[in-house]
Amino acid sequence: MAALVPPPPPTTAADTTQKPKEDEKVDYFNLPCPIPYEEIHREALMSLKPELFEGMRFDFTKGLNQRFSLSHSVFMGPMEVPSQSPETIKIPTAHYEFGANFIDPKLMLFGRIMTDGRLNARVKCDLSENLTLKANSQLTNEPHMSHGMVNFDYKGKDYRSQFQLGNGALFGANYIQSVTPHLSLGGEVFWAGQHRKSGIGYAARYNTDKMVATGQVASTGMVALSYVQKVSEKVSLASDFMYNYMSRDVTASFGYDYILRQCRLRGKIDSNGTVAAFLEERLNMGLNFVLSAEIDHRKKDYKFGFGLTVGE
């Protein structure tokens, strides 16, 4: 996949990485802080996994004051129902979601409630300079579908660690450490008491101004590799490869992410025969128009959607 990417043209600095330029001699006591373990695929996911949808959506966010805002969103369209048969079954649905956000530098609270009875709450709170508490919970009216999760993140000078607690006796911990200014390595362990499962995983990430390469393996049989090349400030090309040893699923995908003055366009093609594009067009200040298209040639499943985002 990497061979598909053309060599980078000499462009001015792409300043998405946060590290200062260091001299040739590497100061190993002054390494930059890595990005969190769960976000190591961030760049690849940004280009390869846009929020594709089918139908119509309308999102409206209204800020009441500096810190408090309310959001309303309406979605109408077919919803896929999971089934055993190879062809997908879709039923038309419509729902409304009401949300309230409180954003403060030290404390963030998000709440969402949907008309079908789902409630989602998120908290992010900086307990001290380095310690952050994140909580996420989802309540539904169906039994056994409610989740809760609490994360404690500790950010060190050149490392980050996280401890996770979830319902169903889920415990997890991960740690990521910068090894050189560009390379960071990490590992994780988890234990799910309810399902009597445990596992470990390792991850590596190499990033420079022009490219990001990541690799992750876990004892669940998952192997994920990704590569993102920033061709210029506006364009980045991404590819990823997923392999699951247990289910023998292999997926490779290739995508582009083009940020223009008035729009952002993301396109993706993958080895399952799926082609997708996602266009976000800025019509006016605070008014965005979204178009989403996804074609699955193999399943003959075609999804098209449009939406409007107002506010923010």
Place this chain on the structure above:
Amino acid sequence: MAAQARKGGISLPERRNPKKDDEGVIAKFSQSQVVVRGKQAANDAAFVTKKLMKSTGKAAWIAGTTFLILVVPLIIAMDREQQLNELELQQANILGTSAPPPK
């Protein structure tokens, strides 16, 4: 044939062989090796062409729709970006040239 008849089954009277001698020229020709083979070849060719056409059509459809989804929006977006850039350049030119020398 004889063995079959002896087994007890009803066998058709062997009319073919004696008739073979007094067949017409056209029948003879149509039953000749060359023509039979030719026919078969033509049939095969037609079948393969049909299949080929079908798969080519399918491939063209997939390629076309993929192009429509992936590339056409990109072209439109880039084209508009260029137009915007040109417009801006023009405006800058007009402003830049008109401002210093007041004619």
